[in-house]
Amino acid sequence: MIVILSKKFFRIIIAIILVLIIIITGTILYSKKTATSTTTNYATVNRPIERGNENSNYIAIACNVDWGNEVIPEILEILEEKEVKISFFVTGRWVKAFPEMFEEIVKAGHEIGSHGYQHLDYSKLTLEQNKDQIKQTEEIIMQYSNQKPSLFAPPSGAYNEYTLITAQELGYKTILWSIDTIDWRQGSTKDVIVKRVMEKPNHHGAIVLMHPMPETAKALPALIDQLQEKSLKVGRVSDVLVD
Incomplete structure (x- = not known):
């Protein structure tokens, strides 16, 4: 047994x-x-784009928006006077909080890109977290513009492999920059901002990063004028991506 x-x-x-x-x-x-x-x-996967076609006569301005409401109307007015269209990369939470101002940007005919839902460090996010941030922003942008964005600028330029994989799967090109105004830094006056851009050796196809800061708005007219004096067309990110 x-x-x-x-x-x-x-x-x-x-x-x-x-x-x-x-x-x-x-x-x-x-x-x-x-x-x-x-x-x-x-x-x-497609790697982030820091610069467009170097043979292009365009130089792009990318304005990242998560704050700066008091400055945006002035920037829009300057751009209208100069007859220039640029790219605004907006966070979803900003659009949700200030839909009327966002609609003014859209109405003015500027290019709309995604800046993620929150201003987070995307290099520390998982695949699902990256997807959630980008999808939420897409939904709210489409709610007020009825147009799906195709460009995505990660906050602070931070990303990981999941960010790039998610962006591509959702139909986005990931955008960084080739010229940084660093306009958020203390001491970034109007003249300093203009100098930071104009002292760069190659402006053709470049992407200039800026934010809705008071000194940036002051610098914008002179910056546009000086770039145009170099026979450059100031425009949107999509303009410099054309082959």
Whole structure:
């Protein structure tokens, strides 16, 4: 009787071990498959764009918006006077909080890009978190503009492989910059901002990053004039991406 029980017990133990081996093997294979898929996607994903076509006569201005409501009307007025259209990259939370001002930007005919829903460090976000941030912004932008954006500028230029994979899967080009006004830094006066842009050696196809800061608004007229004096057309990010 003891021998019989021992044999049955031994068979049960063997069966349990086999089941555990199958489960562990399946988990490992699935993990490898997922990792390979992610690596493959990242290897073939479009890298961030810092500059457009260097043979272009355009230079683009990208204005990232998560604050600065008191300055945006002045910027829009200057752009209208100069007959210039630029790109505004807006956060979803800003659009949700200030839909009327966002609609003014849209009505003025400027290009709208996504700046994510919140001004977070996207290099620390998971795949799902990146997707959630970009999708939320897309939905709210379309709610007030009825047009899906195709350009995405990660806050502070921070991103990881999940950011790039998500952006591409959702139909976006990830945009950075080639000339930074650094207009948010203390001491960035009108003249300093203009100098930071104009002292760069190559403006053709460049993307100039700015924000709705008071000194930026003061610098904008002179900046547009000086760039146009170099036979450059000041425009949107999509203008410099044309081959």
